[in-house]
Amino acid sequence: MTIDVVPDTINAVYVVAVIVFILGLKAMSSPETARRGILFAGIAMLIAVLVTFLSPGLSNFALIALGVAIGGLAGWYWARVVQMTAMPQMVAMFNGMGGGAAAAIAAVELLSSLSNLATAGLSVAGGVIGSISIAGSVIAFLKLQGWLRSKPIVLPARQVVNTAVVVVGVGFGAFALLRTDAVWLLPFFAFLLLYGILLTLPIGGADMPVVISLFNALTGIAVALDGFALVNGPLGDAGYAMVIAGTLVGAAGSLLTLLMAKAMNRSVANVFFGAFGATEETGGPVQGQMKPIDAADAAVLMAYANQVVIVPGYGMAVAQAQQKVKELADLLESKGVSVKFGIHPVAGRMPGHMNVLLAEAGISYDKLFDRDEINAEFPSTDVVLVLGANDVVNPAAHRKGSPLEGMPILDVEQAKNVIVIKRGQGKGFAGIENDLFYRDNCRMLYGDAQQVVGKLVTELKK
Amino acid sequence: MAADLWTALFIAILAAFTGYEVIGRVPVLLHTPLMSGSNFIHGIVLVGGIVALGIATDPLEQAVGFVAVVMGAMNVTGGYVVTERILAMFDRSKRKGGAK
Numbered sequence: 001m002t003i004d005v006v007p008d009t010i011n012a013v014y015v016v017a018v019i020v021f022i023l024g025l026k027a028m029s030s031p032e033t034a035r036r037g038i039l040f041a042g043i044a045m046l047i048a049v050l051v052t053f054l055s056p057g058l059s060n061f062a063l064i065a066l067g068v069a070i071g072g073l074a075g076w077y078w079a080r081v082v083q084m085t086a087m088p089q090m091v092a093m094f095n096g097m098g099g100g101a102a103a104a105i106a107a108v109e110l111l112s113s114l115s116n117l118a119t120a121g122l123s124v125a126g127g128v129i130g131s132i133s134i135a136g137s138v139i140a141f142l143k144l145q146g147w148l149r150s151k152p153i154v155l156p157a158r159q160v161v162n163t164a165v166v167v168v169g170v171g172f173g174a175f176a177l178l179r180t181d182a183v184w185l186l187p188f189f190a191f192l193l194l195y196g197i198l199l200t201l202p203i204g205g206a207d208m209p210v211v212i213s214l215f216n217a218l219t220g221i222a223v224a225l226d227g228f229a230l231v232n233g234p235l236g237d238a239g240y241a242m243v244i245a246g247t248l249v250g251a252a253g254s255l256l257t258l259l260m261a262k263a264m265n266r267s268v269a270n271v272f273f274g275a276f277g278a279t280e281e282t283g284g285p286v287q288g289q290m291k292p293i294d295a296a297d298a299a300v301l302m303a304y305a306n307q308v309v310i311v312p313g314y315g316m317a318v319a320q321a322q323q324k325v326k327e328l329a330d331l332l333e334s335k336g337v338s339v340k341f342g343i344h345p346v347a348g349r350m351p352g353h354m355n356v357l358l359a360e361a362g363i364s365y366d367k368l369f370d371r372d373e374i375n376a377e378f379p380s381t382d383v384v385l386v387l388g389a390n391d392v393v394n395p396a397a398h399r400k401g402s403p404l405e406g407m408p409i410l411d412v413e414q415a416k417n418v419i420v421i422k423r424g425q426g427k428g429f430a431g432i433e434n435d436l437f438y439r440d441n442c443r444m445l446y447g448d449a450q451q452v453v454g455k456l457v458t459e460l461k462k
Numbered sequence: 463m464a465a466d467l468w469t470a471l472f473i474a475i476l477a478a479f480t481g482y483e484v485i486g487r488v489p490v491l492l493h494t495p496l497m498s499g500s501n502f503i504h505g506i507v508l509v510g511g512i513v514a515l516g517i518a519t520d521p522l523e524q525a526v527g528f529v530a531v532v533m534g535a536m537n538v539t540g541g542y543v544v545t546e547r548i549l550a551m552f553d554r555s556k557r558k559g560g561a562k
Binding site for chain 2: 017021022024025026028029030031034035037038039041042048049052053055056057058059060061063064066067068069070071072073074075076079080084087090091093094095097098100101102104105107108109111112118130141162212213216219220222226227230232233234235236238239240241242243244245246247248249250251252253255256259295343347350351352353355356359360365368370371
């Protein structure tokens, strides 16, 4: 084996980077190790990027440096200044950038190696997935940011139209390959970007955990496909690193996507093609009426409880009530009440959303419990405070024929008392009446989550 | 198909199983960091962007390659900072709670 100093050094660095990426991802399975994991992965990434500059035969260094500086600073600055509550859309946006980069790399490969069928075919595949990922992520970003309606936007005959768009788009890609004519690449990318938009528009806010997670996996796959195309070219070494890192993310992301869909008892296909929540259920077999309670009575109820479980949902995020919730929890604990948090896997707008917000408020994560853990506790809980959550606590999930049928929920109705903090009498995202609100042990506390929790804190201090 | 592509395919299959096994059972608590962290890891796309722009010859290739580099760089730094911020909060919340 002859030693070729520069390429061998570059490859050695890529090998180390890949190992560190895997270990870094592994470290994500425990809160004690997670932070160290991302730090090491960051260092490995930095070195991998730096040695790539040494690759033989590169030119355009000034442009590369300028691009890295612009993108790097913009990403760094934006991620630093953004509010914690805007995290879901930031993750969507940075993920979309990765998809866009993958699509652009595919475009360069196609422009330069259109006559090499293997490279061009792989690049078309990378271009398809990368384009869908960036367009879909941008729509998800706009919806989460509130610049686009969060409710499903349903166009007529959309299944037919969408399928036609993607088939025609891929057809243009195939045309470009067969005719080795780059002019077809323009409609190819245009149609696939359009498909990404059309695919994401009909998806409502509460399904975003599945969507963000899936686009993350898709970007990983697009990066891996680009990696394959590069492997087949003159500077293949970077390609291997992309194949491994991209596939790693594709696999991990797919797993997380399935977990999220399972937590709603729906298939990923149903999330993407079902336009869930676009129609409202009419006339469910709900009987009784909602019974209001005021803050003073609610405070007394909680103050004399042995155990209070707080179930947060997207409403807490919207009202930015997490700091007040921390105050409330501390006050109750000072009165000897045991306070726990019950977290549904799809509460909020991204996987783990509630955990992040509560952590931001300084609530210790050993007080947060998963669905299965907390469900065992409800029968012995005195008061459950439902804070801006709706569908994930709806007992209609246990009823045959309900659109929510079979969704694993938090069984809060088994507690002695349930207090629901809610802005008005409207329905949840799924457009379904919540049976819980009509139960005998349930009281409604109307108002903005932050103000209402603030009132509870004031009452408890008296 | 070139030997290199077969090699890459073997590697990809192994990487897919690795990704699946490594994640295994991640607690709900860490779903966001996991997603955000893997978001950062596919930022390796920047390396591909650098190579693509580095070997680009005509102005169109250069322009598209430049877009790839800018987007890849945003992905990688943004993904890192977001993940770091989230994990820093978990650290803090643990300490505050543990101090009691």
